[in-house]
Structure formats: structure tokens, C-alpha cells
Amino acid sequence: MESLKISITGVRGIVGETLDPRLLTNFAEAFGTLVGPAAVLLSRDTRPSGPMVTSCVAAGLLATGCRVIDLGVCPTPAMQWAVKSTDAEGGIAVTAGHNAMEWNALKFVRGDGLYLNASQGEELLNVLHQGEFRKATHREISPAVESDPNLPREHTQVLLRHTDTDAVRRARFKVAVDCCNGACSDFSPRFLQALGCEVVPINTDVGQPFPHEPAPGPKNLGQLRALVAAAKADVGFAHDADGDRLGVVTEDGSAPGDELTLCLAAEAVLRRGDPGPVVTNVSTTHAVDMIAAQHGRPVLRVRVGQSFVAEAALTNEAAVAGEGSGGVMFPRINCAHDSIATLAHILELMAHSAQPLSRIVAQLPDLHMAKLTIPCPPAKVSAAIESIRQEAEQGVFGGAVDLEDGVKVIDANSWVHVRASITEPIIRVISEAETQAAADDLAERFARRVRQAIL
């Protein structure tokens, strides 16, 4: 696999191979040229390459005449909230999110706190490739990179104001939390303490490497499950490296899956009566539809990707939005995936329902998913998707067809979604049904069709 990804979502690469200082200053200069001269916020996760990347980015931004406010190690959603809440015109998050340690990346945030959308991302790349950056004169260049430790704390205060803190405090939950030695290592345990929880933290040493892959899916939650069981905790939460995605472990030590995070958050928000629809992507569990239906709310589905979900959430004034990866956003706070805000809502749901989390989960729709990836040469991806689309529209597979993002075929009790990855040369097949066997069969049937189409 190539170790550099330049796309409309930013730039991602392996430090020591492709993500080198000149590329980083170039991207920062392009971004500074696009949004500046203006204030730009920086945040980073705990990867050891963070200070190197941040230095290069600060230099590039300063050279274009931007003011730079460096929030240091800080959850990405806190930085996004700060961009929205101050006069900053943009932000750059130095984080490769759920990717492994040796990766790092720049993610670009616009003035309203959302990531750049596809056309803004394209504009950034055009400035980059044109290579003509704004050059500030020595009088226009800021003499110092500023810092503002209060901004991330204000974000925490806002989250507390949006939570029924009395109910949560009364419940006196015992909470195990795995911070993956990431950006939430300091923020999350302090936030939980402010909610009156007894906190059992692990992996909160920002000087140490990630103890496991940072994606908070079930396969990386072994340590947390053991901790929940050993500590007899009421719940376990897992953060990724930069605090956008959340994984959940119930009090019986099981990890029901990353799709569950959005379901629990949606249940919490809709039960509380926040107005507005639910927004998610076409590949996320239909349990979300069933939960929304119980509260009489519509579900809007958009293309896969945080920026699509965020823009739709903003436009439609959603009550809650998110993706099956464990990333959930609360538009009343900000349209950004926010793992600390998410755990606050789940704790509130637990407090209000006064039931163990496993019982709450048991009352949610019982659906099963299968996810397959099929390697495909980049030149053959669109033809393969097109051939599946034609068959779907001809009714070969039965069911309703949704062409929002690739091809999705929806039956009464199941669905399957075929789409191209935007970051890797693969085609993804995702299915959902009432039993695991049915989901597996469905995904395998479409995967075979995709493989035939590639040949």
C-alpha cells in the first residue's frame, strides 16, 4: 500500500517515509493562503511525530500572515468547537485519527468548525498544486505562536451544560475508560470526575505509544472488557487517538460493536426530546431507523464521510448525527464527531433509564452486519460499481435501490451496500440482516458479483 494519501479530506502519510517537512509546510501555506490572513487554531494527538508536524505547520501558516493559536495535545472536536466559537477562520488537526502510530495527517477545519467539504478540499488542493502561496511581509508576520489552554476547558464546560449532570451525578456510576494514550488521556477522566463518576482509567500516559490500534472497534477492546469485568464497572468507554470516535463496553464485559455507539446516543437524544431528524450515512445500521421511528423522527442518509454527515446535520438541524464507526455529533454543540460528548449522552441515558447498560442494549433492535473488502485496481473501480448499479436497477437483486453513494439494495429485513473507498484501492461490501448468517450470505453473494465484475 502506498504511504501517502492526498485527497479532499487532507493529507495523510507515514512519518519517515512520505509525510515530510516540506510537504507539511506546503499544505499549511496553501491552507493559510485559502483562509487567511486570519487566526488559525492547531491541535494534535499524542503521536511522537506531533511536535515535528506542528512546527512545520505553524511555520507555513505564519509565513502566509496567519495568527497561529496552538492548543497543543487536545481532542479534535474541542479544537473544532473553538474554531466555531472564536473569530478563527480555520483550524488544522494534526492527527491520523484511528490509524496506526507511524501515520500522521493534517485535517482541515473551516470557520464554522466543520471539516472542509469536497469542493473546499478540492480548492485547497488546487492552491497547493498551483504552488503560489501568499507571502506575508516581515511586518505582517506574527512574532509568536499563541497558546490558549482555556479554549479546550471551555469546550468541556459546554458539554457539561448540555448534559443532565444532576441525574448522572446521582447515579454515581463506576466508569472504566481506555484513552489509548491519546488526546483524551487528560480530558476524559477529568470530565467523568466532574460528572461524579468513579473513574477507572487505563492508557492515559501521553508519553507512551498506543497500547493497541486506536480504532475503538470490538477487536481493540479486549483490555477494556477485562477491566470492566475486574472493576465491576457500570460501563466502559474507549477513545481513539484524537477523541472523535467512541467504543462502548457494557457492564457484563461485552462489546456489542461500534454501530451501537450511534444507536445509544440517538436513543439518549430522542428520548430527551431534542427536536430534529437523525442524520447518518448509507452504510450505517438500520437500527437507527427503528429507534428514530419509535420517537416519530425521520432519518436522513448521506454519503459516507464525516463532512457529508456534518453538512447535512447542519442544514437539516438534526437532533443527532453520526456514523457506524462510533463517531457521533450533537449539532446543538457542534457538527463534529465528539467522543467525550457521546459518552456524556450515554451516561445520561443510563441515569434516566435506571437500568444496567446491557438491558438498555437488549431493548435496541437486534440486527447483524457483515463487512467485506475487495481489492480492486483503481482503473476498474467505477466500471465494477457501474455494472452492479445496472443489475440493481434492472431488478436483478429485488428490493429498493439507493444510489446516494455507490449502490445500496434494500429489502424488508435486510440491505446491502457496495461502494468504492475514497482512500484505498478497494471496494467495500456491507450488509445487514436479522441474523449473522443471513448478513454473511448477503455480503458474500454481492462480493462474488463484484469480483466477477472486476475480471
Added chain:
Amino acid sequence: MPAGPSPVHTLKISISGVRGVVGESLTPQLVVGFAQAFGCYVEGGVVLVGRDTRQTGEMVRSAAIGGLLATGCYVIDLGIVPVPTILIAVKLLQADGAIAITASHNPAQWNALKFARSDGVFLNSYQATELLDVYHQGEFRLARTAEISEVEYDDEAVQRHLQLVLGHTDLEAIRSRRPKVVVDACNGAGAVMTPQLLEQLGCEVTAINGRPDGRFPHDPEPIPRNLRDLCRAVKETGADVGFAQDADADRLAVVSEKGKAIGEEFTLAFACDTVASRTPGRIVTNISTSRMLDEVAERHGCPLVRTKVGETNVVETMLREAAVIGGEGNGGVIYPRVHFCRDSMSGIALILEGLTRYGTVSAWARSFRPSGMFKTKMECPSARIQQALAAARRHYGDDELDLTEGVKVAWRDTGRWLHIRPSNTEPVIRVIAEDDTVTGARRLCEEAIRTLEAAIQA
């Protein structure tokens, strides 16, 4: 000295470092590239970074640190400090090198990177050429994630430098006289440290232009025409002496108790006089420095060694000759007991110490034979430089010639001399002369320029 910025010629990559105008040629790209090259050159070792007070310092610093970290260097950031402080710290902290971010006496729109090696001396021309080769090759080693470290901040470097200077000064002599001193740090890197030094020396201090914010109140080169504020302040306060530093506090100029800028050539002569009087030994300077150095050497029976122009040339000769003191006539005093670098702090301490013997700056200045120097330059296409120098050599062929660098002519009977040398950084020829009066020196320069111009046009 660079003339006004022009988009084509504002980048100077040379053996003395990388210099450019920010907003034109000194881009983050260039800085990270050179920092990576230097990181490779020191094989990912410990590198110190320090800067003067220029407004663009933070931008350049960020880029330099990014480049160094990416090659696996361990970076210690000293913040805003005088250049000599950085070089001293390299040695004390046993670092593998340093990057000094300063355009020294150049105007505010300029900035530069200067590279020092593990003994706290700037790269010599061979080493600088090696570094340029690494840069131009462009294949920098990229450190893996696990090899990249956090930046360490060290704010003790100034105190260490201060103690070193105090330890090699006759404190009692100065303190007992409690001299009244005005200092003009040009809002540069010496703004914080110099008043501290003077207070510890027991002086009554008035600081002007003492905010380390990089807003230069005048051109930072410490030559008489830039010292009007200081001259006025010396008169108004009735001070015994005035000191002026450039932006990175390596060069020093002196103003007399009468409020007169006596010229930067006196700085080294005074400092050498003090050191040679208490510890006689070899003195080293360049061939373009005043004949006052010959007088000092004679006065104390010390050998004087002259080198090519340039701090590194003087420093390397001092190391080889085990010199007791040395430097350059532009106000750069090198006092090896403190460190082998130009250091205005050492210069200040040595001059205050010597002042206790001579009473006043004017009296000390009068102890030398009257001297007037004139320094000028003329443009010359690179391709014509050799023929211009050859013409000068022929023209002055009957006189005593020194061909160490360019052409130096000495008239021993009158003490006059004339030095013609090509610049290392610009297509110009520099012409410098010394006589009993500035008018006399100027005449010598004018005659030389006529000869050179005729040769260029031929």
C-alpha cells in the same frame, strides 16, 4: 551589506549561512530544507536553536525545528538569546551543533540561518560547503515516528553566559568605580541580558531601545551614523560610556563620555589592550582591521597575527595560535576565556575594566596614534574582479604588498594602508584604508577606485 530588497537577489546562500528577505526569498520551504540538511550533517544529534528578536523569528524557528525533528535530532530551544550565548551553550551542553536564527546587523526584513558545529564555532568554509552539498543533494534522512522527540526548552543559557563573563572580569576594579553606562540594544537579543550584566558589574545603567521586540529603532549595524540616540542619551545622563549592540549582540560599538561615537574599530583595540595588559600573549585579527591593533601588540610586547576577513578565519587561527584575545575591526571581540566567538558581553566587561586604568574613554582613545578609516565598496561584475585586482597589484607594485586576501598595500613610513578585496556575498569590491585622518583615508580609497574602474572598463 545588501542593498534594498530586489526580488531576484534577496537570497544569499553562502558559506556563512542562508540569508534572505522574509516574504520574498526566505520561505518556510527553504528553511525546513536547510534544517533537514543540517540535521543530516550532524547525524541526528543534539541541536540547539536560538534566535534574535526579529518579528519573523518565530516563523523561521518553527520551520527550522520541524526540519530538525524530522531528521531525528534532539532539539533544545534557547528562545531569544544573543548569538554568543547560543555558541557558548553548544559547548557547555555538549551539543552536536546549533542553528542561530539571526540576520545580525541587517535590516528588519532580513533573516538568516547560521550553522555552528560541536565546539560552538560556526562552520568553516569546508564544512559549509559540505552542508550545501547535503542540501543540494536533497536526500534527507527521515526519522521514523519513534525516533522523533519533543522539543526541550532551556531558559538558563543567558545566566550561564553571564556567569562566564563575570568570572573572567576584574569585578572589584569596576564595582569600586561604579561607572555610569548607557546601553542601546537596538531592541535586539541583548536587550534583557546586557542591563543584567552591567548591574552585576556594579554599573549605574540607563537602557535605551531595551525592549526585545525586534522593532529596530535604527539600522542595527553599530556604526556611528546609527548611534545618534545613544550619543544624545550619554550626554543627557552624563554617563562615562555608551555601548551599542547589533540585533544578535555579537558586535559592539563605544560612545565616549563626551557623547561621541568614536568608531567601531576602537572596540577591539580597547578589549585587546585590557587583556594584553594582564595576560600577554598572541593577538589575532584580520588584515582589514585598524593599525591600532599593532600599537596594542607593541604596547604589551605581544605578537599580532593577521588573517583573512571573516569570523571563522579569525577564530580558527586563534584556536591554532592559542591566542589570548582577538576579533575584527567591525566591533567583534573574541575573548577565548569566555568562548571562541564574537561576544559583545565580553567586550563590554573588558572595556569597563580597562576604563578603570585610563579614566575616560576619550583619554583611552587619545593613547593611540590618531587614526581615520574609510570603508567603501564598488560594484564589479564577477567576471572582471580578477583583472581589477591585477590592475591594483600592478599599480601599487612598488609598495609593500600583502596578498593574503585581495591586495593590501602598506606604507610603513607613514603608517597608511589600503585593502582591496572582493566580497564573498555580493558582486562588489570592498576598499578600506587607514591614515591619520579620515580625509587621508578617503583619498587613498578614491585613488584605488579610479584604478579599479579603469581596469573594469578596459
